Amino acid sequence: MMEPIIKIENFTFYYPDSQAAALAGINLAIRPGEFVGLTGPTGAGKTTLTLALNGIIPNFQGGRLAGRVTVAGRDTATTPCARLAGIIGSVFQDPEAQLVAETVEDELAFGLENLAVPREEMRARITMALEMVAITGLRHRPLSQLSGGQKQKVAIAAAAALQPRILVLDEPTSELDPRSSLEIVNLLQRFNRDYGMTIILIEQKVSLLAPLVPRMVCLHQGRIVADAAPRQVLNQDQLVAELGLEIPPVTTLFRLLRRAGAYHGDLPLEVDQGCRELERLLGPAGTGAFPCRRQ
Amino acid sequence: MPARSFLHELNPLTKVAWSLAVITVAFAFQQPLPLLGLWASVLVVALAGGILKTILPAIRGLIIFAGIFILFQIFLIGEGNTVFTLIPGLGFGRVTDVGLTACTMLALRMLAMTSTIPVILATTPPKEMIVAFVEKLRVPYVYALMLVTSLRFIPTLQEELHLIVQAQRARAYDLESRNIFRRLAGIVPLALPLLLVSVQRARTMAISMETRGFGAGPRTSLRTSTFSALDAGVIAACLLCTLALVLIALR
Structure with missing residues (x-):
């Protein structure tokens, strides 16, 4: 088994002037090349956890803390944020506020300039990052003319240009329409599959997350309450209800069927799986009790 | 910035040098007419750069400001012959010929100097400026x-x-x-x-x-700032004109 690239040991964090722990006794190990979905209700500590990973906590955001966070062998408490920048890339929720430059090219150059990458290599890396995100055509466009989805892609490309081994995304789709959200999510899947990038995706929309990630971590009131494959997590009725997880409609249907005693198998996460299960229950599509034909 | 002109090609510092030249000349002259000419020259530069239309709102704002400036100043200068009085019976609001000339001169000087700023801003991407x-x-x-x-x-x-x-x-x-x-x-x-x-x-x-390494230490830059032959020419021309005009003004 590979050595974890991210190791969080007994990590507890209090924001200044706060009596309640934002994170309490977190233990989490993530291996290189994993694609982890992180979910939970608002205020569960998801954002705090990402800030602990990229070193913003405790380097930039102070507070009381205990425990240790190690990223690629470096303790985040003693490594400056700028050092971590080449290892762990971060993308945030607000497409507007996280961009600093005027044009797409300058935005991608910003991080590379900070890390003193030579000019020729910088050009090559910008070209590559734009290709990875498939926005080569936007290179010389001013950021003010881009849509929210495009801006978010630029933010991802800007992180990718630094060639980090890990990418942490804090609800990158929360301000996007469903179509752009899906594009972003597919993009991340490609990053993970083709470049072996370790990805941690924070996402409230479990229906987007569940079919995508092999591993889902649920946070609730600063604690990890579940860490398993999405299907196993969604199997826990009480947990789903308590956290108010927004689960895929097809999964809801089969949970209802199961509660009624009509279904006993694994919960499907995608419509296609659901259709197969229905066929098995009711006979092939287009016959008898299941007259509608799958497209 | 869709329109590209020689103004866009110039190094930002060349444009700043031009602005400084305009300011120097503006201070050298004390009469309204040469200052009007100077202001006109700034607008001609904007016209040649194809950005006069873009900066027109800014220029309009500056003119309004200059107007207010004149209104505040004009009644405070008592020297010279009275041209007219606002309320003749009380002698309140007396406007003299000296006051009129001085205020027009000051307003035109201000206009000539400040009009260079929108010209620079409209033709220079901020990144180039940095x-x-x-x-x-x-x-x-x-x-x-x-x-x-x-x-x-x-x-x-x-x-x-x-x-x-x-x-x-x-x-x-x-x-x-x-x-x-x-x-x-x-x-x-x-x-x-x-x-x-x-x-x-x-x-x-x-x-x-x-998270993108800001403040990591020495940094590199994607773009570089270069001075072309055009820049050298423009700076030399600005220097020469400034020198000549200042000499004329002080003669």
């Missing part, structure tokens, strides 16, 4: 970045303000009261959310910059 200042004038990068980032945030804030106005209107908040005091008080519920949102935004941006 690079030129940091590379050639050794201005610390952080200061240059601070200036440009604040410029970038203006449209974002406008959008945000628009949103807040809509939100307050939707809750029947009266923003168009005729009473000036109520109208001024009405700014508070707009300014406060805007301030809070901006602080939040600034925080996010700072975090985003940290």
Whole structure:
């Protein structure tokens, strides 16, 4: 088994002037090349956890803390944020506020300039990052003319240009329409599959997350309450209800069927799986009790 | 910046040099007519650069400002022959020929000097400005970045303000009261959310910059600031003209 690239040991964090722990006794190990979905209700500590990973906590955001966070062998408490920048890339929720430059090219150059990458290599890396995100055509466009989805892609490309081994995304789709959200999510899947990038995706929309990630971590009131494959997590009725997880409609249907005693198998996460299960229950599509034909 | 002209090709510092030349000449002359000529020359440069239309609103604002400036000054100068009096019976609001000339001169001087600023801004991408200042004038990068980032945030804030106005209107908040005091008080519920949102935004941006290695140490730059033959020519021409005009003015 590979050595974890991210190791969080007994990590507890209090924001200044706060009596309640934002994170309490977190233990989490993530291996290189994993694609982890992180979910939970608002205020569960998801954002705090990402800030602990990229070193913003405790380097930039102070507070009381205990425990240790190690990223690629470096303790985040003693490594400056700028050092971590080449290892762990971060993308945030607000497409507007996280961009600093005027044009797409300058935005991608910003991080590379900070890390003193030579000019020729910088050009090559910008070209590559734009290709990875498939926005080569936007290179010389001013950021003010881009849509929210495009801006978010630029933010991802800007992180990718630094060639980090890990990418942490804090609800990158929360301000996007469903179509752009899906594009972003597919993009991340490609990053993970083709470049072996370790990805941690924070996402409230479990229906987007569940079919995508092999591993889902649920946070609730600063604690990890579940860490398993999405299907196993969604199997826990009480947990789903308590956290108010927004689960895929097809999964809801089969949970209802199961509660009624009509279904006993694994919960499907995608419509296609659901259709197969229905066929098995009711006979092939287009016959008898299941007259509608799958497209 | 779609229109490319020789003005866009110039190094930002060359344009600053031109601006300084205009300021020097403006101070050398004491008569309204040469200053009018100087102001006209600035507008001709804008016209040649194809940006006169773009900067027209800014110029209009400067003219209004100059008008207010004249109104405040003109009644304070008592020397010279009276041209006319605002309220003849009381002798209040006396305008003299000396006052009229002096005020016109000051207003035109101000117009000539300040009109160069929109010309520079309209033809220079902020990034080029940063690079030129940091590379050639050794201005610390952080200061240059601070200036440009604040410029970038203006449209974002406008959008945000628009949103807040809509939100307050939707809750029947009266923003168009005729009473000036109520109208001024009405700014508070707009300014406060805007301030809070901006602080939040600034925080996010700072975090985003940290995670991309800001302040890691010595940095490189994608673009570089170069002086071309055109720049050298323009700077030489500015120097020569300034020298000649100052000599004429002081003769």
